[in-house]
Amino acid sequence: MIPIEYNTGSLAARKTTTATAVLGIALVVFVLAASLMLTEGIKQTLGKTGRPDVGIVIRQGSDAELSSNFDLANVGLILEGSEVKRGPDGNPLGVGEIIVVALMKKVGSDGVSNVQLRGVPDNVYAVRPDVHITEGRKAKPGTDEAVLGQKIRGRFDTLELGQSVELKKGRSVKIVGIFEDGGSGFESEVWCDVDTIRTAFGREGIVSSARAQLTSASAYDQFKTRVESDKRLGLEVQRETEYYEKQSQSLAMFVRVLGTIVAIFFSAGAMIGAMITMYASVASRHREVGTLRALGFSRFSILSCFLIESALLALIGGAFGCLGSLALGTVKFSMMNFATWSEIVFTFHPTPKILGVSMIASAVMGLVGGFLPALQAALLSPIEAMRGE
Amino acid sequence: MNLGGVAANNLRRNKLRSALTIAGVAIAILAFVLLRTIVEAWTAQSSDVANDRIVTRHKVTFVLSLPKRYVDEVRGMKEVKIATWANWFGGKDPNHDTDFFQALACDEKTFFEVYDDMRTTPEQLKAFKEDRQGAIVGEKLLKRLGWKVGETVTLTSQIFPGNWEFHIVGTYEALKKAVDPASFLFHWDMLNERMPKAFQDQVGWIVARVGVGSSAVDTSKAIDDKFESSDVQTKSQDERSFQQSFLGMFSAILTALNIVSAVILGIMMLILGNTVAMGVRERTGEYAVLRAIGFLPRHIALLVIFEAGVLGIVGGGVGLGLAYPFINLGMGRFIEENFSNFFPFFRITPESGAISMAIAVGLALCASLPPAVNAYRLHVVEALRRIA
Numbered sequence: 001m002i003p004i005e006y007n008t009g010s011l012a013a014r015k016t017t018t019a020t021a022v023l024g025i026a027l028v029v030f031v032l033a034a035s036l037m038l039t040e041g042i043k044q045t046l047g048k049t050g051r052p053d054v055g056i057v058i059r060q061g062s063d064a065e066l067s068s069n070f071d072l073a074n075v076g077l078i079l080e081g082s083e084v085k086r087g088p089d090g091n092p093l094g095v096g097e098i099i100v101v102a103l104m105k106k107v108g109s110d111g112v113s114n115v116q117l118r119g120v121p122d123n124v125y126a127v128r129p130d131v132h133i134t135e136g137r138k139a140k141p142g143t144d145e146a147v148l149g150q151k152i153r154g155r156f157d158t159l160e161l162g163q164s165v166e167l168k169k170g171r172s173v174k175i176v177g178i179f180e181d182g183g184s185g186f187e188s189e190v191w192c193d194v195d196t197i198r199t200a201f202g203r204e205g206i207v208s209s210a211r212a213q214l215t216s217a218s219a220y221d222q223f224k225t226r227v228e229s230d231k232r233l234g235l236e237v238q239r240e241t242e243y244y245e246k247q248s249q250s251l252a253m254f255v256r257v258l259g260t261i262v263a264i265f266f267s268a269g270a271m272i273g274a275m276i277t278m279y280a281s282v283a284s285r286h287r288e289v290g291t292l293r294a295l296g297f298s299r300f301s302i303l304s305c306f307l308i309e310s311a312l313l314a315l316i317g318g319a320f321g322c323l324g325s326l327a328l329g330t331v332k333f334s335m336m337n338f339a340t341w342s343e344i345v346f347t348f349h350p351t352p353k354i355l356g357v358s359m360i361a362s363a364v365m366g367l368v369g370g371f372l373p374a375l376q377a378a379l380l381s382p383i384e385a386m387r388g389e
Numbered sequence: 390m391n392l393g394g395v396a397a398n399n400l401r402r403n404k405l406r407s408a409l410t411i412a413g414v415a416i417a418i419l420a421f422v423l424l425r426t427i428v429e430a431w432t433a434q435s436s437d438v439a440n441d442r443i444v445t446r447h448k449v450t451f452v453l454s455l456p457k458r459y460v461d462e463v464r465g466m467k468e469v470k471i472a473t474w475a476n477w478f479g480g481k482d483p484n485h486d487t488d489f490f491q492a493l494a495c496d497e498k499t500f501f502e503v504y505d506d507m508r509t510t511p512e513q514l515k516a517f518k519e520d521r522q523g524a525i526v527g528e529k530l531l532k533r534l535g536w537k538v539g540e541t542v543t544l545t546s547q548i549f550p551g552n553w554e555f556h557i558v559g560t561y562e563a564l565k566k567a568v569d570p571a572s573f574l575f576h577w578d579m580l581n582e583r584m585p586k587a588f589q590d591q592v593g594w595i596v597a598r599v600g601v602g603s604s605a606v607d608t609s610k611a612i613d614d615k616f617e618s619s620d621v622q623t624k625s626q627d628e629r630s631f632q633q634s635f636l637g638m639f640s641a642i643l644t645a646l647n648i649v650s651a652v653i654l655g656i657m658m659l660i661l662g663n664t665v666a667m668g669v670r671e672r673t674g675e676y677a678v679l680r681a682i683g684f685l686p687r688h689i690a691l692l693v694i695f696e697a698g699v700l701g702i703v704g705g706g707v708g709l710g711l712a713y714p715f716i717n718l719g720m721g722r723f724i725e726e727n728f729s730n731f732f733p734f735f736r737i738t739p740e741s742g743a744i745s746m747a748i749a750v751g752l753a754l755c756a757s758l759p760p761a762v763n764a765y766r767l768h769v770v771e772a773l774r775r776i777a
Contacts, residue, residue, distance in 0.1 A: 016663075020662065027656050027659075059550065061545050062548070063547050064547075101450050101452055102449050103448075103449060103450060111637030111638070112634050112638075113638040114638070168620075258646075262649055265416055265417075269413055269656050269657070272410075272412055272413040273660045276409050276660065277663065279405065279409075334641060335639055335640075
């Protein structure tokens with residue numbers, strides 16, 4: 001084997017060419033990693049929303065809570081089964097909520113977008129034990145107070161602790177607290193009192209959805225069968241985790257398709273860049289290659305030597321690209337979720353797997369790009385090569 | 390032979406490298422055109438809309454509607470020529486559950502007068518007005534779902550319970566890029582009748598056209614002022630601002646696409662600059678000889694810049710040549726057929742083509758500047774000594 005120092009030395013000797021090729025691959029890997037991180041961020045945000053032991057009930061045929069509505073009276077029927085967990089007070093742990101959206105002005109642009117407002121009953125924290133207030137306090141039940149998800153905080157005008165949000169003329173809610181829920185999609189919502197939303201949005205006597213905390217995740221099938229078997233209700237039950245997974249599908253798909261198309265074009269470009277660099281590198285080293293061959297190194301050694309060099313080049317680029325993409329960890333990305341028509345905030349979410357995939361992708365780009373030049377070097381006849389310039 | 394000829398000939402000396410570079414530039418330009426087309430297809434909708442149409446919605450949220458009497462009040466305004474209204478229905482064909490399209494309950498009498506860029510035949514329009522269960526379906530949607538005029542179809546809705554039966558009495562053709570060619574339109578009365586009492590006589594939004602001599606902006610304001618003291622307040626915008634504010638909700642994606650476009654151009658410059666720089670390094674001796682026989686530094690620099698320019702022109706040309714069939718015939722058709730509600734028009738515009746070509750050449754020239762400067766500063770004696 002030809003020692004690796006030969007390769008590192010040779011990359012260092014051609015600083016400009018090496019730097020441009022490294023930068024090219026770094027940019028490609030950056031974009032690749034960023035799109036993977038964004039897809040992961042979407043999945044994390046919506047995937048973390050919901051619990052497997054919670055059943056969500058919406059009107060049959062509605063795709064989402066926002067378009068669903070049914071009689072408030074049915075909530076009692078939904079929650080009365082034995083598979084629904086009961087609180088210390090003996091009441092079922094379940095909620096009937098109203099979901100609406102309001103148009104608000106985005107901070108830092110003249111754009112507007114829809115923010116999801118959830119009308120929640122008093123026992124919301126009992127049903128969602130993972131939700132914690134991080135600043136301020138809980139809203140007093142039955143008042144025009146609201147709590148704000150920490151991800152959406154500050155991204156819209158008036159969405160800040162102590163500010164008021166106007167729901168309709170002469171009816172505002174005051175934000176008295178900020179809540180977190182482990183990075184879930186709920187953090188992109190404003191939670192108001194259910195009756196406030198009901199009167200402000202003319203939803204008397206109805207709810208958008210109901211949620212039931214089940215005795216265990218396995219009680220789900222029983223719950224689903226019971227609620228759906230009553231055809232008069234016309235309701236549909238989904239596991240909360242699955243519901244949110246479905247909500248993320250179209251958006252995650254959109255980013256993934258776009259990211260893949262872009263990554264294909266980009267990696268083709270980067271491979272061409274690596275190929276040009278390696279061809280030049282081989283061409284200027286004909287004599288060296290001839291000498292190595294004369295010293296007894298096999299064609300295979302030459303081939304692998306140049307492949308290693310090319311992979312090394314690409315890996316350096318990949319490392320820079322990954323580092324760059326990690327810097328995106330602090331960037332918040334917010335856009336409309338197609339499934340809910342409301343703004344949802346994501347972060348770029350790095351995982352070891354994504355970084356691994358990106359590094360492997362960069363090594364592959366190097367190997368593919370370097371293969372033909374390496375082959376050319378390996379096939380050189382030693383005599384010709386030593387004679388040549 | 391002039392300098393340009395020499396430059397072009399230089400590219401033939403390392404054919405493989407030139408070919409690779411041209412391929413790199415071509416791929417970058419292809420990707421750039423594709424990304425631009427996505428952005429343009431998205432924004433085209435706002436640049437191509439009628440600007441004498443005003444959309445009036447609920448001020449706070451699209452989930453709430455307006456009292457129907459507002460339509461008459463808007464119609465009574467002197468600035469308004471004609472007004473109509475519609476409600477979002479959220480229809481689905483139970484046989485094609487995942488196929489999303491826009492189904493609207495509209496006023497059959499006035500809708501097509503206000504939307505005169507949706508063209509239907511007088512006979513079909515007459516049939517639509519006479520049949521209470523009648524529906525007019527966009528040509529694209531008809532084709533996509535395999536329906537025929539004269540057929541009876543059953544839809545369900547994400548919002549309203551039950552089955553809804555309609556007779557397809559006609560189709561319409563979208564005359565503008567911004568018009569969705571795949572909507573489903575039916576009588577508003579059908580929807581209103583089946584609503585619970587408390588939710589009757591509500592309209593989703595009102596669309597008004599302003600008369601000659603009135604401005605859309607002033608009229609929008611006049612409408613909102615009119616309802617300012619009412620219980621339900623409105624937000625009116627001309628169609629362009631309406632579309633733009635909708636696009637604004639996706640601005641993060643558009644920003645990301647623009648950044649990515651810039652990155653691909655950066656990669657292209659790196660590839661091109663690298664090739665030119667390598668050429669300059671290899672030909673240092675020749676340049677020294679050229680200088681020694683009387684060529685000026687600027688001649689040498691021009692030689693380098695010309696070389697890059699040729700690479701840019703050829704690469705850009707090849708990229709565009711690939712982009713046209715790929716986008717306009719392949720992908721674009723598929724997208725227009727299947728995603729017409731997001732992208733009713735997905736094709737390379739002439740401006741995009743021209744801009745991409747200009748960028749290919751412009752960036753090629755920029756990329757050639759550092760090597761050109763090096764060539765310009767060439768120290769003749771040194772360079773000659775090095776090869777001696």
